[in-house]
Amino acid sequence: MFDLDLRSRKPIYEQLVEKMKELITTEVLKTDEQLPSVRTLAQELTINPNTIQKAYRELEVQGFIYSLKGKGSFVNPIAKGTEKEKISELMQELEKLVLEALYLGVTVEELKALIIETDAKKGAN
Template identity: 85%
Template sequence: MFDLDLRSRKPIYEQLVDKLKELIVNEVLKPDEQLPSVRTLAQELTINPNTIQKAYRELEIQGFIYSLKGKGSFVNPIAKGMDKEKISQVKQELEKLILEALYLGVTVEELQAMIVETDAKKGAD
């Protein structure tokens, strides 16, 4: 389910957050589906339960999951259609990155090819 790079400079909890967001956005994890418990996932991945808890907390803050006391964590049904404010924020960040890439010499054609390639990867999952 998860491929973590323990040698990566990126913290493990961030890798977990990214992977779970990808699974939610691509609807591998369905709305209201229960996520593995912190303890179960920690044993499966052989990492500290606090790391899992931190990732779950971050996903909850971002609105991708919700928690029910004593029941566990679940995929937020509205995560797929994130609110307009979040979409606007992502577009602003993307615009900044595009402008920076253009400034550094990346061509429009290269950016378009990256978008097509990324979309193809999403469809292959």
Template identity: 50%
Template structure:
């Protein structure tokens, strides 16, 4: 589920946060499902429990998870988070379209590349 890349320059807790965000946004982790305990995940990954605690705190701050005292951490309803991520993607597309237009790329060329990208992306699913 979570794999740490020790060659990555980012702190371990950031890698954990990013991986959980991906799993939550893709629907792999369902709403209200329980996350592994800090202690268990730390043992599984052979890292300090404080690192897991920091990652969970960041996920909770961002709204991906919620804590229940004495029971653990659970996946939050992520509809709003998914919409925010879509908005970010659409903003990136708008920026790319402007850059493409400024470089003389036609709408047809741009859309052909988009369609090719979607076809390639669908092969991975």
């Protein structure tokens, strides 16, 4: 379920957040589905439970999951309005990144190739 690169410079909790977001947005994890407990996931991945807790907290702050005291964490049903807002925010962030990349000398062709490559990877998963 999770492919974590323990040698990556990216912190493990960030890798977990990205993977969980991917599983939620691709609907592998369904709305209101319960996530594994912090302790269970920590044992499965053989990592510190605090790392899992940090990832879950970040996902909750970003609105991807919600927690019920004594019950666990669940996939948050994303309302259509919220989804449109998130897309709008992402597009604004993407525009800034594209402008920065162009300023640094990345060509339009390289950006197009990256988008095509990323889309191909998404389709392969």
